[in-house]
Amino acid sequence: MFGKRTDGRRLRKISPFFLLMPHIMKRRSDAQVFYSHEIPIAPLDEYIAKKDAEGIKMSYMSIIYASLVRILAEKPLINRFVMNGRVYARNSIDISLAIKKGMNETAEETTLKLHFKGSENIFEIRNRLEEAIVQNKAVTAENGTDKLAKALAYIPSWLIKLIVNFLIFLDKHDLMPKFIIEASPFHTSAFLTNVGSLGIDSIYHHLYDFGTTGVFLAMGKKKKSLINDDDVLTEEKTLSLRWVLDERICDGYYYANAVKLFTKYMKKPELLEVNIEPIEDVK
Numbered sequence: 565m566f567g568k569r570t571d572g573r574r575l576r577k578i579s580p581f582f583l584l585m586p587h588i589m590k591r592r593s594d595a596q597v598f599y600s601h602e603i604p605i606a607p608l609d610e611y612i613a614k615k616d617a618e619g620i621k622m623s624y625m626s627i628i629y630a631s632l633v634r635i636l637a638e639k640p641l642i643n644r645f646v647m648n649g650r651v652y653a654r655n656s657i658d659i660s661l662a663i664k665k666g667m668n669e670t671a672e673e674t675t676l677k678l679h680f681k682g683s684e685n686i687f688e689i690r691n692r693l694e695e696a697i698v699q700n701k702a703v704t705a706e707n708g709t710d711k712l713a714k715a716l717a718y719i720p721s722w723l724i725k726l727i728v729n730f731l732i733f734l735d736k737h738d739l740m741p742k743f744i745i746e747a748s749p750f751h752t753s754a755f756l757t758n759v760g761s762l763g764i765d766s767i768y769h770h771l772y773d774f775g776t777t778g779v780f781l782a783m784g785k786k787k788k789s790l791i792n793d794d795d796v797l798t799e800e801k802t803l804s805l806r807w808v809l810d811e812r813i814c815d816g817y818y819y820a821n822a823v824k825l826f827t828k829y830m831k832k833p834e835l836l837e838v839n840i841e842p843i844e845d846v847k
Contacts, residue, residue, distance in 0.1 A: 570742040571751060571776070572645060572652035577846055585812040586649045592771045592778070595646075595812045599823065600766070602789040602802035603830050611833040622690060622833075624803060625758055628783055629693050630686040630836050631829040633657055636753050637682025637842040639822040641814035643753050644845070645776035648736040651813065652776075653845040657682050660749040660777070661693075662757045665701050675749035676700050682842030686833065711747075732774065750775025760785035766804040778810035 568574075576583075589595040608624055615622040636643045636657045643654045657680040664673050676696050680689070716724055734740045745751045750772045759767055759782055766784030771777055784804035791800050809819055829836055 569647075569652065569738045569740070571656075571745050572654045575644070575651045575653055575846060578651060582651060582812065582814075586646045586651065589812055590649070591773050592646070592810055593773050595810050596771055597809050597811045597816075597819075598768050598807070599809070599819075600768075600804065600806040601823070601827070602791060602804055603827065604791060604800045604802055605786060606800065607831050608803075608833065620687070621694075622686075624783070626686065626690040626693060627830065627833045627836070628781075628805075629659065629661070629756060630684075630689040631826050631833075632659060632754055632756060632781065633680050633682065633684065633689055634829055634836055634840070635822050635826050637680075637840060638825060639818065640843050640845040641818055642779060642809075642822050644813040645778050646810065646812050647738070647776060654753055654776070656680065656753075657842075658752040658754075660752040660755045661697075662749075662755070663697060663700060664761075674700055677749050677752055683839050685839050686836035728774075735775075748775055750777055752777050754779035754781060756781050756783070758783045760803070766806040768806050768808055771808055771810055778813050780808040782806045 585595070605624070608627060611627070612622045612624075636659075640653065643657060645652050645654060658677055659680070660675050660677045662673060662675050678692055678696060716727070719727070731740065731744065740751075749755070752775070755769070755772075755777050757769060757780075759765075763785060765787065766782045769780045769782050771780055782805070784806070786801055786803060788799055789802040789804070790797050791802070807823065811819075
């Protein structure tokens with residue numbers, strides 16, 4: 565209670581600036597920063613073809629998802645979150661993913677959330693991700709999030725408002741039940757969405773004030789873009805990625821290095837094939 569949560573531990577020995585920031589920008593939506601970049605897909609296509617020849621199915625989503633897990637393991641400050649003016653280090657790496665159960669307007673949308681230690685390689689991550697997507701895309705499938713949402717759907721709107729406000733109160737005071745945190749896609753290290761599957765370019769998706777998500781990454785459709793590499797412009801096929809980040813958990817220099825590391829893995833996905841020892845946040 566008051567600093568002891570099931571999903572994270574409170575940090576006190578951090579920069580005074582970051583202890584102050586949550587009191588200046590009280591809501592996550594007050595602290596959003598936006599960044600976009602284009603990722604050349606030639607290295608991704610080469611890697612996917614190579615793995616396919618080895619009998620291993622790989623996709624852009626698998627590589628992006630694994631790269632996101634890896635940078636959260638190697639850059640632990642972006643796995644922090646702010647709750648009620650306090651900064652916490654998250655206990656695990658959790659990534660939520662929004663998926664539609666079918667490509668039509670009436671198909672339901674659901675979310676899944678997977679937990680990682682950060683030591684996993686791309687094959688382990690890919691296998692868990694693909695298995696979860698297959699299970700959750702079934703029309704009759706219901707995960708914990710779906711069951712919670714369906715239960716709330718039978719409650720009058722005035723009562724839902726009271727329940728949500730009560731949950732927000734519990735969350736602010738470190739009293740949120742573990743089963744709610746486990747079921748909530750909003751209590752996660754990062755949220756990932758593939759809007760390219762809808763045939764549109766990437767978007768800047770807002771961060772949710774409810775929950776603890778400090779990173780939202782949107783992946784768009786393939787397109788041709790001008791890439792500036794050492795002042796040389798070339799036209800290449802790319803994936804557009806757009807990030808929305810909570811600036812209260814680390815500074816711009818740290819975020820920039822994390823995004824550069826992410827880009828490194830996207831250019832050389834084979835680096836993700838080895839298991840690693842995650843870097844621990846400050847005590």
